[in-house]
Amino acid sequence: MSASASLPFLATARSSRRHALPGFNLSLGLTLAWLGLIVLVPLAALAIKPWEIGVGGVLAVLTDARVLAAFRLSFGAALLAALVSVPVGLLIAWTVTRYRFPGRRLLDALVDLPFALPTAVAGLALTALFAPNGWLGAPLAEWFGWRVAFTPAGVVVALVFVALPFLVRTVEPVLRDLPLDAEEAAATLGATRLQTIRRVVLPALLPAVITGFGLGFARAVGEYGSIIFIAGNMPMVSEIAPLLIVVKLEQFDYAGAAGIGLAMLLLSFVILLALNLWQRRLRRGRA
Amino acid sequence: MSATRPAVDDPALLRWAAVTATLLLALAIFVLPLAAVFAEALRRGWEPALAAIVEEDAQAAVRLTLLVALIAVPVNTIGGIAAAWAVAKFDFWGKRLLVTLIELPFSVSPVISGLVYVLLFGAQGYLGPWLQANDLQIIFALPGLVLATVFVTFPFVARTLIPLMQEQGREEEEAAATLGAGGWDIFRRVTLPNVKWALLSGVLLCNARAMGEFGAVSVVSGHIRGQTNTMPLHVEILYNEYMFVGAFAVASLLALLGLVTLFAKALLEVLAGRRIGARA
Amino acid sequence: MTVDVENLVRRFGAAAALDGVSLSLRQGEFAALLGPSGSGKTTLLRILAGLDFPDQGRVRIAGVDVASVPARDRGVGVVFQSYALFRHMSVAENVAFGLRVRPRRYRPPEAEIQRRVRELLELVQIPELAGRYPEQISGGQRQRVALARALAIEPQLLLLDEPFGALDALVRKDVRRWVRGLHERLGITSILVTHDQEEAMEMADRVAVMERGRIVQLDTPQALLEAPATAFVAGFLGEATRLPLYIERGIARLSEFGLDDIEIDLADGEAVLFLRPHEVRIEPAQASRAVVRFIRPEGTGGTRILAETGSRIIEGISHAELARGDACRIRPVSGTVFHGDGTTHRWQRQEAWAAG
Structure with missing residues (x-):
């Protein structure tokens, strides 16, 4: 343990650096090049392109009745779908984390299906299922007279499928880490089980629910593949905003397509920002 | 847990109702759509379904899908590893902004992801005239498909690795450095073994999305049969031409890809002993 | 080897973690950096190891200015507070790590590595644990592995960052004496960072008492007790x-x-x-x-x-x-x-x- 085997290394001293671990310049450089070339430069094009037709031109595109109807459907259906996902997602997350029953693990894995299933396949599947002669479409039409496929209702159904896993996957870990002590404490203080769930469990889940709602909404509002098969795509009725971008592009109206795209992005960021602020206020109130 | 903690035990009736409702919902939301795809594909038996898959254009679509994924996934894997290393192992100005920007593509509509490249490289895009003058084609060709796919699958690897590597801290890497290890040795011998399952899971999800992406590639593809049609686009063309069995047969292939991905991810989580990359 | 630190300054934002620290250690000395948390002792240790860098001042190890020498080339052994064992490697692999990552021309042959690992594990009295993984052994055993791993690179300077903090009180006393005994045998210049005055006073030849980024007194334990330089030292010791x-x-x-x-x-x-x-x-x-x-x-x-x-x-x-x-x-x-x-x-x- 005496000889200085490490001393030769001292002689090979390298240039001075401010980081203890190597690879900072390489990794950050790669990251910035990757991010810049793939994401930032193209998105900059989206931000610049619409103004080629002037502010008036952009406003004309966006206030067109067909465009307005498409925005109403895209944002309305996405919000509704995210909203529907909340109780459904809470129920699934609760059962999967709190109860033991046969098929629990399989169910838990299946929740990720909408992530793993290509959107076009999901769209095709839901269309087949809810078509007037489909396994679910036929009984719904016969018993209730409801039509789902090729209507705005179909859009909402497809978006629930898309948004649901976000809810389950954000609520599940919080629910699992929620200390049972708090619920036991509530019980010792005389709360009924339902009171405990309403006053102790649900408030603790609220921030996660907002996160999941936001993620589900963000994904749903831009969704394309799973909708275009089931929506029927009738202008003014069941036509979504992303489809209008495709239509504009087919007419080589780049500026108009970019205008719709930019408006969609900005509008959904405003909504996500509002959710974020709400969540931050909840967190601060708690701390 | 129920046996030992009676205070948080729900009434049996409530429990039973919740489990039943959950199972029925899961059946309707997850199982029935999957079953419908396979049922529609096999509506007229195995033969027409198989024929639709081995047919020439379908085979070309399969090859193109594999090729696109083969390029896009490694790009995002390397980018994701670099980003995770920079974010988790160093402190620098603007780190939080960087992480936000990396996740940005997840909140951009797939159609917009394709659109941005048309704006850059399309016939009337910023670089369109120059590309035409030099006889280069990006949109309606392989490079466009790859770019759009890289965009939509951009965050998968980075976002599975970043939280995990941040949680694991820097001490093991620092210990390795004091023991004389260089950058590559530290990464290969210390960091990588600790994150391999998460990395694999991120790559898997990235791949599933890359092979299944529809909206973004639809915008940049041009839908030329046998040339710029990926599998999901091929499904759409067959469907629009009322070739339902063929459409659902190719869709079944994609659905199988999804199922294999799900299974492999569940397996990886067992191996890693934890849930990885909670959401996509 | 000797350690000479001159007027070291390290700032984090507006706060100075080190505010003009100077320190000289003799070959083979066992020194302790003692102070409350936030006094800068761990920062000083990390700078010596090459894991952090001073804004001002100079560090010389064996007379060589190490400002431009990265951690991997310093040949300084570090025992981390939480041991930082590689969790996916067995005990033997952990100890062998420093030898296996050497540039090829300094790397001993595999048989030699095996022999050295065995020797080191015997030195720290856990030869039977060679095949175990860190999560399968106790805190005290992990501490020995961390020490053996640091010793494997034949360091001329050994840095110990609160190495006994994670051990329970009974084990701690034994391990302390054992580490000090090991130091007597190996004669490696060692620096112990601790906030436990009993630990510092018992183990070290000299103790540097740190307060808010400065060394307020560097002296033998006896002298510190008998002639504390400031009210802070008097209040902190004993x-x-x-x-x-x-x-x-x-x-x-x-x-x-x-x-x-x-x-x-x-x-x-x-x-x-x-x-x-x-x-x-x-x-x-x-x-x-x-x-x-x-x-x-x-x-x-x-x-x-x-x-x-x-x-x-x-x-x-x-x-x-x-x-x-x-x-x-x-x-x-x-x-x-x-x-x-x-x-x-x-x-x-x-x-x-x-x-x-």
């Missing part, structure tokens, strides 16, 4: 009662604490008097403001008493029979005075006063 006082014409008034005034031959002004428990006699008294609050028998050395007087608790020794709640008299016999002008003095009660 047990002591701290009494603020005002000196006027050679007399310090202690009546507000219920004690007799004492004679101190110093200039007028504010001062602080530190009294070690053995410097305070506690005696039974009839009428007194002081009351016995807690009693702890010390065997032959009398009884440790905590007495309350006014709003203060003063600790001292009694040789008489006292019970909780008894009235008592508190009589300091010696102490250390830190005068407001920055000077330090020993104070000894004069015989005449002691008799009174």
